[in-house]
Amino acid sequence: MRSQASAWGGVGIAWLRRAAFWCLPAALGAILGCSGESAAGPDLAPAEDPDHELFICVLLSGEGAALPGEIEQLTTLEDQLEEAVRAGGGTFGRMVLRDGRCSYYLYGRDADRIYESIVSVLETAAIVRGGYAIRRYGGAGSREERVDL
Numbered sequence: 457m458r459s460q461a462s463a464w465g466g467v468g469i470a471w472l473r474r475a476a477f478w479c480l481p482a483a484l485g486a487i488l489g490c491s492g493e494s495a496a497g498p499d500l501a502p503a504e505d506p507d508h509e510l511f512i513c514v515l516l517s518g519e520g521a522a523l524p525g526e527i528e529q530l531t532t533l534e535d536q537l538e539e540a541v542r543a544g545g546g547t548f549g550r551m552v553l554r555d556g557r558c559s560y561y562l563y564g565r566d567a568d569r570i571y572e573s574i575v576s577v578l579e580t581a582a583i584v585r586g587g588y589a590i591r592r593y594g595g596a597g598s599r600e601e602r603v604d605l
Contacts, residue, residue: 508567509592510546510574512537512560512605514584520556529583530558536577537562544573557587567591571603578605 514530516522522530530553537560538548546564553559564570571591578584584605591601 507565507594508563508570509549510541510562510564510567510570511590511592512562512578512584512587513589514558514560514587516556516558518556522553522558526583529581533577533581533583534560536581537574540574540577541570544569546570546573567593567601 514533516526518526530551534548534551541548541562541564544564546562546569549561549563551558551560562570562574568591571589578589587605589603589605591603593599593601
């Protein structure tokens with residue numbers, strides 16, 4: 457009999473729990489009819505909305521879904537981004553896996569400082585190639601700056 461991990465391509469139960477956590481907010485938003493888009497994507501700022509946001513979009517190679525090898529890279533990237541942004545004084549908001557892309561939302565008082573705190577992580581993560589980051593300098597409707605990765 458195959459183990460649970462090998463049945464899921466080596467992903468395992470821990471990842472499945474994380475995936476359920478990531479997908480739940482998007483599913484609830486769809487059910488409740490929530491909207492509110494900025495150029496960076498859904499306006500998912502935490503309740504204590506810091507002034508600035510950094511949105512990172514990773515384009516996936518699978519048709520609408522992440523491949524097993526990508527899932528591992530995305531979760532590693534999530535952990536590295538969270539550690540780096542916290543060290544720089546920012547907050548890791550969430551990761552959303554949907555529609556052939558993986559989006560990361562990071563918040564803080566200065567979009568440039570947020571970006572500088574995580575740029576070394578982006579430079580070493582091959583999975584981000586072809587993606588982009590958007591720095592938003594304030595709340596919804598504020599100036600935004602796109603950086604191709």
